[in-house]
Amino acid sequence: MAKAKTRVKVPKSVKKGEVFEAKALIKHKMETGQRKDRKTGEKVPRFIINKFTAEYNGKQVFASDWHPAIAANPFISFHAKASESGTMVFKWTDDKGKTVEASAKVNVA
Amino acid sequence: MQRFATKLTASFAAAAIVTIAMGADADVGDKYGAYKVEDRRSGFTYATKETQRIQVDDFENPAMIWVDDGEALWNKAEGEASKSCASCHNDAAESMKGVATVFPKYDPKLGRMKNVEKQINICRTERMKAKPWKLESNEMLAMTVYVRHQSRGMPMNVKVDGEVAPFFEAGKKFYYQRRGQLDLACGHCHVDNPGGQMRANILSQGQSNGFPTYRLKWQRVGSIHRRFRGCNKQVRAIPYKAGSEEYTNLELYVAWRGRGLPVETPAVRN
C-alpha cells in the first residue's frame, strides 16, 4: 500500500474547545473477495483497508473497523475537539498489515 | 458475438422499456446555475443531491486523488530526453488553462482530430522520447484529468468550422446513426429523451464537460471514450476502440453539443 494516495482536510484554525470536522480520502480498490475475475472466472481475493484511526497530538480521537461493504476509494468524515494547536495523524491499515499515514495541522486560536 | 446472443432476451426486455417517458421539464429561470446554458444541461443537473455533493467538495471528490497523481507526473522527467511536462509547459495552472475547452483539435501533421490523450502521447513520444501511455491506464487518466482540471469552470468552446468541418460532420453523422440490436442512435436517448428513464436510470443529455469522470459504477475515473464504449455496448452494438478516429470525431461533436457548459473535470456521476 506504499503507493496509496490520500487527501485529508481539517480546518486551518479553530477556537479552543470547538468541535471541528475532519475529512479523509484514500485511493484503494477495496476488493470484497466476492468479485470474480472476468477473464479467469476465479474469485479475486479479498484485500481491503480494515482499520482507520485518527490521533490528535498523539492521543486517539477516533477509530474505526471497516468491512468489505465500505466503498472503493474510501471517504470518511468525523469530528474532534482541540484544546491546543497540534497535528492530526490519519492512519489506514490494510489486510496485509501495511499502514499509510497522512497528517494535517490545526491551529487553536 | 456469442456474448450478444446470450444477452438477447435481456435486450428485448430492455427494448420494450425504451418507451421512454418524455422529459417534460418545467424548469424555469436559473435553478441549475452555471450547470445550464440555454437548453444545454450538464449531467450534474440530472444527478442526485448526494452525488452532486461528492463532486463539489475537493476533499470528498475521490477523483481529486487522480488530479494529485497527475500533478506529480507533470513534474516527473521521463524518456531519453529526460524531460517532464513542466520542462516545456512550466506551470500547468497557467499553460494548460483553457486547453480542455478547445480539444479535440485539428492536427495538420496527423491530418485528423486529436484529443487531450492523443496530445499527451504525442508529447511523450516526440518531445520526451518516452513510451506512450496506454489509454485508460492510471497514468493517462491522471494526466488527462490534471490537464483538463486546469480549465475547470471555463466554457466549452471547440472549433467546428474550416478544416475541422468534415470531422465535425463525421461526428454528427455517428451521433445520429442508428446502431446495435436495439437500433438506437445517441440522439434517441440524449436529444429526444433527456430527463426520461432508461429502466431505472435517468437519461441525461450525454454532455462531456465533466470527463474524465469518476463514475460510481466504475468506482474509479474513466475517459469519455470508455463511456462511448459503454453506451454502444448498451445498445448491443460492437464498440469502437478507445482512441479511434470514430470516437475522436464523436468527442468533437459531443463537445460542441455542450458548448458554453463549464468544464467540471473531474465530475462525479452515476
Next chain:
Amino acid sequence: MINKLEMQPVTRRDLLRYAGTGALAAVAAGLLPAMAQADAKMMADAMKKLIGDKKPTDGKITLELPQIAENGRTVPIGFEVDSPMTDADHVKSVHIFADGNPRPDVASFHFTPQSGTAKVGVRIRLAKTQNIVALAEMSDGSVYMGKAPVKVTIGGCGG
C-alpha cells in the same frame, strides 16, 4: 413523476419520513419481489458478536441516508448520536449493519470525549434495497438502535 424523482429537493434526513413518491414506489415495486429479506440469523449473530445479549432501545441515533441511492456501489451515509460527549456520559462505539448485503456488518466506529460529537459520514456498498441498522454503545453500558431503509437503483445504463 420523473421530474419529482429527479428534482425533488430532498434532504438526506428526509429518509426517516420516507414516503415514496409515485415514481419511487414504481421503482421499488420492481425490486420488491426479488428482495429476499435479510438472513435474520446472520444479522442477529453479527449484532450479538458486538453487543452481546444487551437489548437495544430505539432512539438517540439520527441516520442520514439518501432517499434513493443512484448506485449501490457507492452510497453516502451518515449518522449522529445525541450525547453530551463528556467523560461521564459519551458514545463509545457505533456499529453499522446492512441487512440485505451478503455480509451484514459494514463498519464500527469508536469515539472518546475528545471526539466532541459522535457524527460520521462514510460511503458504503449496498447489494440491493435494504435496511441500514445502527447500534450505539454508550459509556454507561446502554445500547440504542436506529434503523431506516435505502432504496437502491438497479438496472439501466448506470446499474
